Amino acid sequence: MNAPLPTPDIITNTAWQQRAGITLSVLIPFYNDDPQTLLHQLGRNLPAQCEIIFYNDGSDDPLLRKNMSTAVSGLSLPVQLINGAVNRGRSAARNALIKAARGQWVLFLDADMMPEDENFLQNWCDCIAQQNPAIVFGGFSVETIESIEPALALHQAFSQSSDCLPAQVRAVNPAKHVCTSNLLVRRDVLHDCPFDNGFSGWGWEDVEWAARASKTWSVSHIDNPARHLGLESADTLVRRFKQSAPNYARFVQQHPALAQTLPSWKAAQMIRKIPGVSVFLPVFAVIARDKVGVLPLWLRVLALKLWRSCWYAQALS
Numbered sequence: 001m002n003a004p005l006p007t008p009d010i011i012t013n014t015a016w017q018q019r020a021g022i023t024l025s026v027l028i029p030f031y032n033d034d035p036q037t038l039l040h041q042l043g044r045n046l047p048a049q050c051e052i053i054f055y056n057d058g059s060d061d062p063l064l065r066k067n068m069s070t071a072v073s074g075l076s077l078p079v080q081l082i083n084g085a086v087n088r089g090r091s092a093a094r095n096a097l098i099k100a101a102r103g104q105w106v107l108f109l110d111a112d113m114m115p116e117d118e119n120f121l122q123n124w125c126d127c128i129a130q131q132n133p134a135i136v137f138g139g140f141s142v143e144t145i146e147s148i149e150p151a152l153a154l155h156q157a158f159s160q161s162s163d164c165l166p167a168q169v170r171a172v173n174p175a176k177h178v179c180t181s182n183l184l185v186r187r188d189v190l191h192d193c194p195f196d197n198g199f200s201g202w203g204w205e206d207v208e209w210a211a212r213a214s215k216t217w218s219v220s221h222i223d224n225p226a227r228h229l230g231l232e233s234a235d236t237l238v239r240r241f242k243q244s245a246p247n248y249a250r251f252v253q254q255h256p257a258l259a260q261t262l263p264s265w266k267a268a269q270m271i272r273k274i275p276g277v278s279v280f281l282p283v284f285a286v287i288a289r290d291k292v293g294v295l296p297l298w299l300r301v302l303a304l305k306l307w308r309s310c311w312y313a314q315a316l317s
Contacts, residue, residue, distance in 0.1 A: 027109070036067065055082045140182050159231075186217075189216075280310075
């Protein structure tokens with residue numbers, strides 16, 4: 001029998017306690033990332049009908065916990081901080097945020113993101129007022145500076161080729177292009193269709209949720225992007241793609257029809273037909289990491305995708 005989880009430490013400021021008539025709750029989970037820059041940026045143009053709630057998913061940095069608690073307590077903005085005692089994973093963190101939210105709509109943001117437009121939240125409020133939407137993804141971008149640190153260049157190139165797409169393109173396959181970063185959802189949708197806590201670690205819990213939700217509610221896309229500042233190193237990407245394989249297999253098992261429309265499934269099926277391809281896994285990892293710094297980015301991106309496909313193929317076997 002599992003022991004009950006420790007009760008989270010909840011910090012609210014006076015402005016949060018006094019704010020009424022909440023329409024939009026901005027929900028931001030974080031784990032060892034400092035979201036204070038995002039907090040202050042959002043606070044510069046926070047519409048009257050908004051609140052911000054953070055969920056610290058058991059960060060093991062005591063200074064971060066202290067600094068966030070101090071920042072929230074001293075703000076004149078309606079902000080709540082929930083300090084979880086243990087790391088529970090992305091789905092559980094978002095479900096806890098949903099439970100705490102007071103708005104009829106919630107907006108999921110990641111702690112390492114930044115709005116591209118100073119009217120970012122007002123744009124979302126306008127979308128709510130004009131469309132009464134169920135699910136809307138606003139899109140995201142990555143830093144495009146050419147002088148980016150070499151260790152982060154792989155993530156930049158991979159995201160630009162696969163993830164940073166305009167609304168018109170995303171809308172062709174709406175559920176496929178939903179990420180829980182810059183995602184607006186109506187509360188009744190989340191009540192009937194919560195995130196699956198069976199997903200642990202990194203990857204695929206957002207696409208799986210969108211696949212379930214899209215069976216009942218409309219999924220739409222707009223161009224109101226937030227920029228992803230937390231580009232990861234090649235080492236981190238290689239590790240995360242390997243670790244995401246069990247989550248991918250869970251997604252495929254639950255949504256086989258949608259999975260078969262995705263490039264990841266087609267690549268994994270192709271890999272499964274090639275005898276002994278797993279022997280090349282170390283080669284793909286070396287090319288993706290490119291410690292020497294001489295390989296073209298297109299080759300490194302291809303190697304990263306092949307690395308991921310090999311692990312996904314194994315997970316489906």
